[in-house]
Amino acid sequence: MFYTLATVLMVLALLYFAKPVLVPIALSTMLAFVLSPLSMTLERWSIKGYRIGRVGSVLVATGIAFGLIALATWALVSQVQSLAADLPNHKTEIKSKIASLRVSEDSTFSRLTAMFQELFPEEGVKAEPARENLDKELDDKFADGSNTDQDELADDAPSTIVVAAAEDGRIAAASDILLPIVEPMATAALIIVLVMFLMICREDVRYRLISLIGDKALTGTTRLMVDTADRVSKFLLYLFVVNAGFGLWFGIGLYLLGVPYAPLWGFLTLCFRFIPFLGSPASVLFPLLISIATSSGWSQPINVLIFFAASELITANIIEPIVFGKTTGLTPIALLIAALFWAWIWGPIGLLLSTPLTVCLVVLGQHLPNLRFLKVLLAEQPTLDARLQYFQRLLANDAKGATSVVEAYRKENGDEKAFEEVLVPALQWTRRERSDGNISAEEERFIWQATRAEVDNAKEAADVETPADDRYCVLGYPVHHESEQIVLSMLKHLHNATCDTNCFTTKQLPSRVLEQVETQQPDVVLLAVMPPGGLPQLKFMCEETRRRSPSSHIVVVYLGEIADYDELLVELRGDGASYLTTSLGQAIHQIEMLRQDAMEKPDTPAIESQDGADMLEGATHAS
Numbered sequence: 001m002f003y004t005l006a007t008v009l010m011v012l013a014l015l016y017f018a019k020p021v022l023v024p025i026a027l028s029t030m031l032a033f034v035l036s037p038l039s040m041t042l043e044r045w046s047i048k049g050y051r052i053g054r055v056g057s058v059l060v061a062t063g064i065a066f067g068l069i070a071l072a073t074w075a076l077v078s079q080v081q082s083l084a085a086d087l088p089n090h091k092t093e094i095k096s097k098i099a100s101l102r103v104s105e106d107s108t109f110s111r112l113t114a115m116f117q118e119l120f121p122e123e124g125v126k127a128e129p130a131r132e133n134l135d136k137e138l139d140d141k142f143a144d145g146s147n148t149d150q151d152e153l154a155d156d157a158p159s160t161i162v163v164a165a166a167e168d169g170r171i172a173a174a175s176d177i178l179l180p181i182v183e184p185m186a187t188a189a190l191i192i193v194l195v196m197f198l199m200i201c202r203e204d205v206r207y208r209l210i211s212l213i214g215d216k217a218l219t220g221t222t223r224l225m226v227d228t229a230d231r232v233s234k235f236l237l238y239l240f241v242v243n244a245g246f247g248l249w250f251g252i253g254l255y256l257l258g259v260p261y262a263p264l265w266g267f268l269t270l271c272f273r274f275i276p277f278l279g280s281p282a283s284v285l286f287p288l289l290i291s292i293a294t295s296s297g298w299s300q301p302i303n304v305l306i307f308f309a310a311s312e313l314i315t316a317n318i319i320e321p322i323v324f325g326k327t328t329g330l331t332p333i334a335l336l337i338a339a340l341f342w343a344w345i346w347g348p349i350g351l352l353l354s355t356p357l358t359v360c361l362v363v364l365g366q367h368l369p370n371l372r373f374l375k376v377l378l379a380e381q382p383t384l385d386a387r388l389q390y391f392q393r394l395l396a397n398d399a400k401g402a403t404s405v406v407e408a409y410r411k412e413n414g415d416e417k418a419f420e421e422v423l424v425p426a427l428q429w430t431r432r433e434r435s436d437g438n439i440s441a442e443e444e445r446f447i448w449q450a451t452r453a454e455v456d457n458a459k460e461a462a463d464v465e466t467p468a469d470d471r472y473c474v475l476g477y478p479v480h481h482e483s484e485q486i487v488l489s490m491l492k493h494l495h496n497a498t499c500d501t502n503c504f505t506t507k508q509l510p511s512r513v514l515e516q517v518e519t520q521q522p523d524v525v526l527l528a529v530m531p532p533g534g535l536p537q538l539k540f541m542c543e544e545t546r547r548r549s550p551s552s553h554i555v556v557v558y559l560g561e562i563a564d565y566d567e568l569l570v571e572l573r574g575d576g577a578s579y580l581t582t583s584l585g586q587a588i589h590q591i592e593m594l595r596q597d598a599m600e601k602p603d604t605p606a607i608e609s610q611d612g613a614d615m616l617e618g619a620t621h622a623s
Contacts, residue, residue, distance in 0.1 A: 012345075015345050015346075019346055022346075023346055024187055024191050024194065025194070026353055027349070027353070028194035030353060031191070031195045032199050032202075033232045033233045035061045035195065036199055036202065036229070037233060038064075039057045039060075039199050040057070043057040058199045059196070062196050062199075066192055076267060076268075079261055080264070082261070083264065083290075087293065206225060209225070223367055224363065224368070227367065228360055228363045232356050232360060235356065235359060236356060239274065239355075241323070242319060242320060242323055243269075243273040243274060245319075246270070246311065247267060247269040247270030249311060250266050250283075250307075250308065250311060251263055251265060251269070252266075253311070254266065254307075257303050257307065258300060259300065260294055261290065262287075265286060265287040265290075268283060268286060269283040269284075274352055275351050275352060276336070276338075276351075277336055277339060278339070278351075280312060287304060288301055288304055331378065331379070334378040338354045338378070342354040342358075361374045361378060362375060362378045362379050386406075386409045386422050387422045387426065390406060390422050390423070390426055391425070391429055393405060394447045394450055394451075395439070399453075402450055403450075403454065403457070405422070406423070406457075407457075410458065410461075415458050415494065416585060416588075418458070419490045419494070419584055420585060423454060423490065424487065424559060424583075427447075427448075427483040427487065427559075428559060430447045431483055435533075448483065448486060472500065472595045472599075473499070473500050473520065473522040473523050474495075474499045474501045474524040474525075474591060475501075475503075475504070475526065476491065476492065476501065476502070476528065477504045477510075477513050477525070477526070477527055478503075478504070478505070478506050479527055479538050480506075480529065480538075481506065481530060484506075484530050484534075484559075485503070487528045487530065487557065488528050489503060491526065491557070491584060491588065495588050495591060499595060503526075510540070510544075514545065517552070521551060523552065523595070523598060524553045524554075524591055525545050525549070525552050525554050526555050527541055527554065527555070527557065527577075529558055529560075530559045530560060531561075532560075538556065538558075539571075539572070542554055542572060546576025553578045553579070553594055554577045554578045555578060555579045555581060555587060555591060555594075556572055556577050556579065556580050557581050557584075557587045558580060559582065559583070562582065565580070568580065
C-alpha cells in the first residue's frame with residue numbers, strides 16, 4: 001500500500017512539474033494520430049507512376065493541417081478585432097436592455113431590499129475630519145486678519161514625488177512584450193517538428209517501444225499499439241467531423257437569425273466543443289451576449305437559445321451515438337473526472353486533451369493486467385457482467401431487477417446462452433454459498449424460485465411451440481438437489497421440440513425412478529449433478545440404471561469444477577455411464593447426435609461400441 005501510494009504521488013509530481021516537456025509531446029502524439037491516416041493515404045498514391053514517398057506525404061499532410069490552423073487563427077483574430085471596434089456603437093441597445101431589467105419599486109424584491117436596508121443600515125461615508133478642521137482654521141485666521149506663516153502651511157501640504165524611468169526599463173518592457181509571443185511560437189514550432197518526425201519514423205518509434213518493454217510481451221504490445229492508434233485516431237477524427245458539422249450548422253443558423261459575426265461564433269463553437277461537458281454550453285454564451293447587446297428586443301436572444309438547445313439535443317441524442325458508437329468506451333462520469341484531473345494538472349491544454357489521454361489509459365487497462373483497475377474505473381462496459389448482476393440482485397431480494405437482467409441478456413443472446421451464462425452460474429454460486437454457510441435456507445429457496453420463474457418466462461416467450469418428437473425418449477433425474485431439477489427444466493425447454501423429454505423431481509425416490517426406467521426403457525437417461533456433493537448418488541444411479549436398462553444411453557451433466565476430467569470420465573464409465581458433459585450446450589449436442597444416429601439406424605442397438613463411444617466423447621469434450 002505504501003509503495004502504491006508513493007508511485008501515485010511520483011506520477012502526479014512528474015505530470016505536474018514536467019508540464020513544459022510533456023504537453024508538447026502529448027499534443028504532437030495526438031496530432032500524429034490524426035494526420036497518420038492522411039499521410040499513409042498520400043504515400044500510397046501515385047501520379048503517373050511517381051510516388052511522393054514518406055517524407056513528401058508527411059510534409060503535405062502537416063502543411064495542410066497547420067496551414068488550416070494558421071488560416072483559422074488569422075480569421076479569428078480579424079473577426080475579434082472587428083467586433084471590438086464595432087461593439088461601442090451599440091451603447092444605446094445595451095442601455096435599453098439594462099433599463100428593461102430594472103426591478104420596479106413596487107415589486108416584492110424591492111420591498112424586501114428596502115426592509116433589509118432599514119433593519120441593517122449602512123454607515124455613511126464620513127468626510128475627512130482633519131481636512132475639514134484645517135479649512136475652518138484657515139478661514140478663521142484670514143477672517144481675523146492674523147499673520148500666517150505661508151512656509152509653515154506649505155510644509156504641511158502633501159508633496160509629490162516624481163520617479164524617472166531608467167534607461168534599462170525599456171529593455172525590460174521589450175522583454176515583457178516579446179516573451180509572451182516568442183514562447184508560444186517556439187512551442188508551436190517544436191510541436192510541428194515533433195509531429196513530422198513521429199510520422200516519418202513511426203516504425204522506428206514502434207520498434208523502440210517494443211524493445212523497451214521486451215520481446216516476451218510482443219503480442220500484447222503490438223495489440224496495445226494497434227488498439228490505441230485505432231481508437232484514438234477514430235475518436236479524434238469523428239469528434240472533429242461532428243464538431244465541424246455542428247459549428248457550421250450553428251453559424252448558418254445564427255446568420256439567418258441576424259446575429260452579427262456568425263462565422264466567428266460558428267468557429268468558436270467548433271473549438272469549444274472539444275472540451276468535454278463544459279465546452280458546448282460555453283459556446284453559446286458569446287453569441288447570446290452579442291445578440292442581447294446588438295438587438296433591439298428580446299426575441300432574437302430567445303430564438304438563439306431555442307435554436308442552440310434543439311441542435312444540441314439532436315446532436316447529443318441522435319448524431320453522436322450513431323457516429324461514435326463504442327469508439328471511446330468511456331463512461332460519462334469517467335469523462336468528467338478525467339476533464340477535472342487533466343485541467344488541474346495541465347490547465348486548459350489538459351482540458352482539451354483529457355478525452356484522448358483517458359482513452360489511452362483505458363486501452364492500457366485492457367491490455368496490461370497490472371493496470372486493469374483503469375479499465376474497471378473508466379471503461380464503458382459494466383464492471384459486473386450479467387451473471388454477477390443477476391446473482392447480486394437475487395441476494396438483494398430484488399426479483400424484478402434480476403428479471404430485467406435476464407430478459408435483456410436473453411433478447412440479445414438467446415435462451416441457451418442466457419441459461420448457460422446467467423442462470424446456471426447463479427445456481428452454482430448458490431450451492432457453494434449455502435455449503436459454506438454464507439446464505440440461509442430461505443435465501444436459497446428464493447433464488448431457486450426466481451430462477452425457476454425465469455425458465456418459465458422463457459417458455460412462455462417462445463414464439464412457436466413445436467410438438468415433441470415422441471420417437472426418441474429422454475428421462476431426466478436430479479441426483480441429489482433441487483438446483484439440478486431446475487437445470488433439467490432448462491434442458492427440457494431447449495430440446496423438447498426434438499425429443500420426448502420427461503423429468504423427475506427430487507421428491508421422487510430413486511427406487512421409483514429406477515422402476516420407471518426399467519419399465520419404459522428410454523433411449524437416454526439424463527443424470528444432472530451440481531457439486532459440492534452428489535458423486536456417490538451419481539455412481540449409484542449409473543450402476544442401477546445400467547443394470548436395469550442396458551440399452552439406454554446414460555448422459556451425465558456434471559455442472560461444477562472438475563480437477564481431472566479424464567479420471568472422472570473413466571470412473572463414471574466404470575459405473576455404467578456413457579457420456580460426461582459439463583454444460584447445457586454439450587448435453588444438448590450429445591443428445592441430438594444420439595437421436596440423429598438412432599433415426600438413421602433404427603435397427604442398430606442403442607448402446608454403441610466402446611470405440612464409437614470414445615470417439616463421440618472425445619468430440620464432445622473438444623467442443
